[in-house]
Amino acid sequence: MELLQLEYYGKTLRLEASMAGWQQLYWGEQIVSQITASEFAQGNKSHEFELLQQAANELPLTPDGEQSESVAIKCQLNVDLVWQPFSLNYSFYENGQLIKEDSRNEKDIEQQTPIKVASEPKKISLLGLGSLALKLFKSAKIIKVVLAGASVAAYSWFFSFQFAAALIACLVFHEYGHIRAMKYFGMKTKGIYLIPFVGGLAVSDEKINTRWQDVVISIMGPTFGLIMSLVCLIIYWLTGSEFFAGLATFNALLNLFNLLPILPLDGGHILKSISFSMNSKIGLLGCVLGAAAGVFISYVLGLALLGFLLLIGSVEIVFEWRARFNSHLLPLDRYGQLFSTAWYLLTVGALIGIIFYFAKSGDQLLSLPLIILGS
DSSP: OOEEEETTEEEEEEEEEEETTEEEETTEEEEEEEEOSSSSEEEEEEEEEEEGGGGGGGBBBBBBBBBBOOOEEEEEEEEEEEETTTTEEEEETTEEEEEEEEEEEEHHHHHOOOOOOOOOOOOOOOOHHHHHOOOHHHHHHHHHHHHHHHHHHHHHHHSHHHHHHHHHHHHHHHHHHHHHHHTTTTOOEEEEETTTTTEEEESSOOOOOHHHHHHHHOOOOOOOHHHHHHHHHHHHHOOOOOOHHHHHHHHHHHHHHHTTTTTTTTHHHHHHHHHHHSHHHHHHHHHHHHHHHHHHHHTTTTTTHHHHHHHHHHHHHHHGGGGGOSSBBBBOHHHHOOOOOOOHHHHHHHHHHHHHHTTTTTOOOTTTHHHHTTO
16 A cells, blocks of 8 residues: 655655555656565655656756766665554665655555556557446436436336335435545545445545545445434334334334445445454454354344344455554554454344344334344
């Protein structure tokens, strides 16, 4: 991941690193220093390289008015890196003279914009034209309207038009939670797309830099969904309307499935960020035991389908755990891991509680979400 950006002689000097221990220092698009992966993933590291003044078009002139020979500039970047909790102290020297000295924290990483490396123009191909057509397809506002209409028609076919419209409102509110989280981190968004029988999609052109951003953006959708179900529950208590009871329980079911630890669902992103931030086998063991406990509780409560999907998702994340060091995302610190886990478990527990509450009513339709989970 990108840890540092400095302007130097008209180009950007940027430092990229991973928890595996490797570091690469770029001046523009050129690698000027590299440290290979090792067991020492953090601590003090030093990058030394040389540049010629002619690269900056600053060659001194001789008495005859001609340019003199190029002069080498000796550069040195010292970095003191700690991953959890993240901190970076650095000092940059030119010919032994201190040029800049500063530090960075997680907030700085969240707010930075990654440098887009220029690439050679690609030849026109059918694949390229298809990609361009897809971008135009996604950017067209009319497509949002068409997809929303298709979603209403699809859900109306299974339920009533009123219930379908209300369910679409719940999906939009869920995706709005993702949008609000993206805007909180200063990310530009392109809006919400509804997909029939799938749900919705909150789209952004910008990439995240930290695991914390991934957790917050992912979990805010189900959190907003939980708020919607609670609002419907309160309206049901006040009015006794079965319509709001059905909306509360089916919305809870949709958001609960979204929290399954299976990529690309929200739950997959959340648990992957938590487990990939654990920098030891003890952390992985804790994650495995937690998943096993979740599977056990699911079967005890008679939620066989939920337990089975939870098991599959957990195994998938465990198999990908070794790749955590190669990620460009800044890992969660211990506080972030604990807070994210508690937020996830509380949201899951509240959604299951809503489903159980309405299943006790004896109504066949309101008991359907629990029947699905127990299948």
